[in-house]
Ligand code: AMP
């Protein structure tokens with residue numbers, strides 16, 4: 001696998017368009033890594049992290065596209081690791097990781113096995129709901145990439161069993177529903193430790209999206225901090241000002257850095273690469289962590 005160029009670490013991102021959370025079709029995104037890079041160029045993104053679910057597969061071809069077309073884009077090697085905490089599924093983004101690191105590769109293999117086992121079991125439950133062959137179709141959609149519940153939702157949508165993706169989670173594959181399967185993801189501590197071992201920084205993805213009460217969200221952030229987590233995503237396209245203020249206050253209180261990203265999956269009316277992403281002045285940007293590492 002190609003290594004990250006030195007310029008990644010030296011550039012000051014403060015005045016650049018930065019998006020540190022995006023997906024390709026190596027997990028549940030719609031675009032190939034090449035198409036994602038081309039879209040990033042069209043949207044004038046300067047710094048992009050590709051953070052597919054439990055895989056780093058897309059990064060090589062993204063890098064190759066940048067080289068082939070001599071594109072002025074800084075690519076950050078990333079991943080979004082699914083974890084489990086107190087029965088909640090919490091996503092931890094790793095940024096500026098060494099994708100070849102052995103410990104990281106071992107965790108990726110374990111997570112891929114969990115994804116496969118869960119997918120088979122979800123397929124069996126969906127068969128009991130009266131829907132045959134959903135697993136094989138979802139598997140075909142996922143191809144070589146990470147198989148996710150989004151692939152299952154797409155199959156149910158294409159068959160007309162549901163009328164929008166969200167309904168698949170609400171009726172069948174969301175927590176507590178008939179075809180939900182406990183995924184047995186790794187712990188937050190393990191994800192953070194592996195990201196650190198691979199030289200990266202660990203960010204809690206979209207803290208507002210876990211449907212937690214204020215009390216539980218604080219508990220989660222305390223746990224993440226105790227597990228040596230580095231930062232929170234405080235800037236997301238769907239976040240309102242009030243939510244952003246709360247996330248910034250958690251960053252200040254627990255001495256966490258701030259990250260921002262679109263969580264781009266496909267072109268949509270609600271979000272796109274780099275849209276509405278501005279780092280608040282009072283925040284400590286997450287990239288300072290790897291930029292200071294590089295200087296010291
Ligand atoms: P997985 O990581 O396999 O559990 O798949 C979850 C993915 O499905 C997420 O990364 C989202 O992109 C997508 N998704 C869409 N709606 C929901 C929802 N209501 N709950 C969880 N995931 C959702």
Ligand code: MN
Pocket residue numbers: 023028053150265
């Ligand atoms: Mn996703």
Ligand code: MN
Pocket residue numbers: 080091205206
């Ligand atoms: Mn996520």
Ligand code: MN
Pocket residue numbers: 021022023080205263
């Ligand atoms: Mn994501």
